[in-house]
Amino acid sequence: MNKVAQPTIVVASNKEDAARCTADLIHETLRENPASVLGLATGGTPIGVYRLLVERFLAGELDFSAVTTFNLDEYIGLGPEHGQSYRYFMQQQLFDHVNVVREQTHVPNGLASDISRHVTEYEEQIQQAGGIDLQLLGIGNNGHIAFNEPGSAAASRTRKVDLTENTIEANSRFFESAEDVPRHAITMGIGTILESRRIVLMATGKAKAQVVQASLEGPADPVNPASLLQGHAGLTFVLDPESASELQL
Ligand code: GLP
Secondary structure (H helix, E strand, O other): OOOOOOOEEEEEEHHHHHHHHHHHHHHHHHHHOOEEEEEEOOOOOOHHHHHHHHHHHHOOOOOOOOOEEEOEEEEEEOOOOOOOOHHHHHHHOOHHHHEEEEHHEOOOOOOOOOOOHHHHHHHHHHHHOOOOOOEEEEEOOOOOOOOEEEOOOOOOOOEEOOOHHHHHHHHHHOOOOOOOOEEEEEOOOOHHOOOOEEEEEEEEOHHHHHHHHHHHHOOOOOHHHOHOOOOOOOOOEEOOOOOOOOOOO
């Protein structure tokens, strides 16, 4: 009988501790291989992780000079200088403060004129880099990972997607109004994410408790994209007590 891989679940003592646990996992990966390929995420959740990585770089404990990064997603229509673009976020939170080589950082280009060609090239670049060693993920209230909204297939690849009203509403806190939130995005697919050797999903706060429970203990169903991670051999969920509060087991 084949044994299905069980995820590792880390329940940290609080949000800050969850960021420290996640930073430790990235640190460990870079210690094993300073030329690692990291998959990176945006959103509020990983901000504390990036702060710690910057601190550790400044303390001389981390070196990003040989690291390659691939971000999960980007809004279509927002360029690198737009304050809400994910390229801008990454520069502000991490890249501008460490010694990563700009050419080795990849974020989908929200202004690409030929999106279908761009997404194919993005997948090729991941392959050429040797695949992703550690992919960091957050989770949306509706279970979206990157911008793979409910209904996304487990085999989906990097592509253009429409955002749901739920996500537009949730992300409007970063914009002046919901009308300003782009309606489309480029996202790595779930199939792309599942090819990563290690996946670390971080979630904090009560608002994520239900979706975390469904993702770990419910059926693997495209209705909840994060549940499609179940069975990945290198999956870790890093939670705080609030986001873990609905877990039954
Ligand atoms: C966005 C991003 C996701 C992220 C999600 C949750 O929609 N595309 O990658 O996981 O928001 O964000 P937060 O961490 O702010 O809750």
